[in-house]
Amino acid sequence: MGELRLPLHAETRGRLYIVGSGPGGIEQMTGEAVWAIAASDCVIGNQSYLDALQPLLAGKEVIRSSMGQEVERAKRSIALAQNRTVAMISGGDAGVYGMASIVLEVLDHAEVKVPFVVIPGVTAANAAAALLGSPLSGDFVTLSLSDLLTPLEVIEHRLSLAFQMGVPVALYNPKSRGRPHNFAQAMEIAARYRPAETPVGVVQNAYRDGERVLVTTLGDVGTIEDQVDMHSIVILGGEESRIFLRDDHGEGIITPRGYHRKYVY
Template identity: 65%
Template sequence: MEVLPLQSRDRTGGRLYIVSTGPGDLQQMTPRALKALAEADSVIGNAFYLDLVEPLLAGKEVITSSMGREVERAKKALERAEHETVAMVSGGDAGVYGMASIVLEVVERSGSSVPVEVVPGVTAALSAASRLGSPLSGDFVTLSLSDLLTPWEVIEERLDLAFRMGVPVALYNPRSNGRPENLAKAVAIARRHATPTTPVGVVKNAFRKGEEILVTTLEAFEDRLDFVDMRSIAIVGGEESRLWRRDADVRGIITPRGYHRKYVY
C-alpha cells in the first residue's frame, strides 16, 4: 500500500492548514505554525483562540466561530480552501482534543482533493507540566472529563483503568459550569487506587494572562476543586511522583524516570 502525503505542493489552487497555536503565548508557537499563519489568506477559529494570535492576523480575513459549531467551521474552512489558503486555528495541539480530527473527517467524507497539513503544537498537558516541574517524565495518560462527545460511563471506565496503572494522569476539560461534578467523580476514582499524599498540580491559563498554579495532594485537592475551570489542566501524579521541595517551600512535582535505580547522583 502506498501512503501519499497529506499535502501536495504540485497542486494549484488553495490549501488548508490546521494550525496548532500551543498554550496561547506567541513565543510558544512553532516556526511552522507562524509560517502557516503568515501564508494564509483567511483564518478561521474559535474567538478565544483567534484573540490569542491576533497580532499575527493583520491583513487577513478573520472568521470567528463559537464553541459547539466545530462541524460548521470545518466545512466552511474546506469550502474556502478550494480557492485560497486557509488556516484553521486550534489551541494547544490540534490533534489532541482539537480540530484536526473533525476537519480531516469532513475532508474525507467530501472526497475533496484540497491539500491539508496538520501543524503540530504544544498540547495543554505539556505546557501545564512545564509550569509544575516534571510530573510527566515517563509514561502517562491523558483523559478528557467532557462528556459532550463521550458518554460519562465510558470516561469513568477509562479513569478507573488509568489510575490502576499507577502512572500520572492529565485531566483535560476538568470542570465546567454545567458539569462541575465530573471532576469530583474523577478524584473519587483516583482515591480508590492512589494514596492520599499523591501530588496533584493544577495550572490555569498556562502561559497566558491570569496564569495561576496550585500544587497540593490528592486528599487536600478535594477541598480545592472550585479552583479548577475549563481553562485548567489538572495532573494527578503516579506511584513514584513526589512534591518538589526547596527547604520548606513546595516548588512543583517531580516524577522520576528511574535514573536513581541505575546511577549515583
C-alpha cells in the same frame, strides 16, 4: 522557512493548514505554525484563540466562531481552501482534543479534496507540566472529563483503568458549569487506587493572563476543588511522583524517570 509539506496530488488550487497554536500567546507557538499563518490569506478559528494571535492577522480575512460550531468551522475551512490558502487555528495541539480530527473527518467525506498539513503545537498537558516542574517525564495518560462527545460511563471506566496503571494522569476539561461534578467523581475514582499523598497539580490559564499553579495531594484535593474550571489542566501524579520545593519557594511535582536506579548522582 521553505514550503511546507503537502500532498503531491490535489484537485484544487488552494491549501489548508490545520495549525496548533499552543497554550497561550505567540511565544509558545512553533516557527512552522507562525509561518503557516503568515502564508495564509484567510484565518479561521475560535474567537478566544484568534484574539491571542492578533499581531499575526493583519491584512488577512479573519473568520471567528464560538464553541460548539466545530463542524460548521471545519466545513467552511475546506470550502475556502478549494481556491485559497487557509489556516484553521486550533488551540494547543490540533491533534489532541483539537480541530484536526473533525476537519479530516469532514474532508474524508467531501467530494473535492484539498491538500492539507497538520502543524503540531504545544498541548495543554505539556504546558501545565512545564509550569509544575516535571510530572510527565515518562509514561502517562491523558483523559478528558468532558462528556459532550463521550458518555460519562465510558469516561469513568477509562479513569478506573488509568488510575490502576500507576502512571501520572493529565485531565483535560476537568470541570465546567455544565458538568460541575465530573472532577469530584474523577478524584473519587482515583482514591480507590492511589494513596492520599499522591501529588495533584492544577494549572489554570497556562501561559495566559490569570495563570495560576496549585499543588496539593489527592487527600486534600477537595480543598481546592472550587478553583478547578474549564481553563484548568489537572495532573495527578503516579506511583513515584513527589512534591518538591522550587527555587522560588513554591511547590512543584517531579516524577523520576528511573535514573536513580542506574546511576549515582
